[in-house]
Amino acid sequence: MNCVLITGATSGIGMQLAKDYADNGWQVVACGRNSLALQLLQHYSSLITPLEFDLTDLNETTRAIGKLDLEPELWILNAGNCEYIDNGVIEAALFRRVFDINVIGLVNAIEACQSRFRAGHRIAIVGSIASELALPRAEAYGASKAAVSYLARTLQLALKKQSIDVSTVYPGFVETPLTDKNTFPMPMMVSVEYASKAIREGLAKGLSHIYFPRRFTLLMRLLGALPYRWQNVLTSKLISE
Numbered sequence: 209m210n211c212v213l214i215t216g217a218t219s220g221i222g223m224q225l226a227k228d229y230a231d232n233g234w235q236v237v238a239c240g241r242n243s244l245a246l247q248l249l250q251h252y253s254s255l256i257t258p259l260e261f262d263l264t265d266l267n268e269t270t271r272a273i274g275k276l277d278l279e280p281e282l283w284i285l286n287a288g289n290c291e292y293i294d295n296g297v298i299e300a301a302l303f304r305r306v307f308d309i310n311v312i313g314l315v316n317a318i319e320a321c322q323s324r325f326r327a328g329h330r331i332a333i334v335g336s337i338a339s340e341l342a343l344p345r346a347e348a349y350g351a352s353k354a355a356v357s358y359l360a361r362t363l364q365l366a367l368k369k370q371s372i373d374v375s376t377v378y379p380g381f382v383e384t385p386l387t388d389k390n391t392f393p394m395p396m397m398v399s400v401e402y403a404s405k406a407i408r409e410g411l412a413k414g415l416s417h418i419y420f421p422r423r424f425t426l427l428m429r430l431l432g433a434l435p436y437r438w439q440n441v442l443t444s445k446l447i448s449e
């Protein structure tokens with residue numbers, strides 16, 4: 209039976225992925241800190257095994273993964289958070305919170321899981337289309353996702369030699385508790401069901417880069433290819449603060 213491990217499975221995109229993979233007969237290791245959400249997932253399907261740990265704590269992460277007696281061949285590293293900066297006022301504590309989960313949490317997950325990676329496995333790292341160009345108020349979030357994208361692309365080069373594939377996922381806006389907090393317009397926002405389908409189909413096809421929704425992410429990538437001064441004019445028109 210196929211097996212997938214998903215971080216950030218207690219909410220939003222990760223939770224939908226966990227349900228959809230289980231509905232399709234996969235064994236699912238659902239990771240997160242929220243024990244109630246993990247229990248609900250366990251009740252949703254007997255194919256879902258909950259694993260409770262805080263990704264920002266390397267020891268806790270290593271211990272939890274070490275106890276796992278299942279053998280995933282697909283590793284979806286999806287956990288993350290977003291906090292915005294107001295008026296360019298930089299707050300070190302906010303940066304630390306965002307980087308702690310989006311970057312260090314991802315690194316901790318990779319370190320804890322890497323001894324279980326085998327030839328033929330696939331690691332899917334969830335970044336964001338925000339890494340492709342500078343967006344208003346995304347100083348911390350965008351920078352963290354730029355780091356995630358770079359890490360994923362370099363890891364892809366290194367692991368290819370061991371026949372382990374890495375896919376990077378670049379979502380546009382998806383309706384989840386993460387975006388529910390936003391008060392600004394979020395063009396072409398999609399549902400978690402749409403996001404899960406796009407990710408699962410992209411991974412099944414073996415895509416190394418998964419962008420969705422297609423029109424919005426293509427527009428963002430085209431903008432990201434323009435000279436920086438043009439990008440600034442156009443992005444501030446597209447997404448007003």
Ligand SMILES: NC(=O)c1ccc[n+]([C@@H]2O[C@H](COP(=O)([O-])OP(=O)(O)OC[C@H]3O[C@@H](n4cnc5c(N)ncnc54)[C@H](OP(=O)(O)O)[C@@H]3O)[C@@H](O)[C@H]2O)c1
Pocket residue numbers: 215216217218219220221222239240241242243245261262263264286287288289290309313334335336337378379380381382383384385386387
């Ligand atoms: N929604 C969007 O529009 C959007 C767009 C682009 C990219 N993304 C990316 O997609 C991923 C999922 O986002 P989402 O919208 O589904 O967010 P979400 O609904 O807020 O879910 C975030 C998940 O991350 C987990 N998480 C956060 N901190 C954690 C920690 N310290 N240890 C372990 N798990 C932790 C949460 O679990 P616990 O609270 O149980 O720990 C939760 O399951 C993120 O990487 C996000 O940056 C989202």
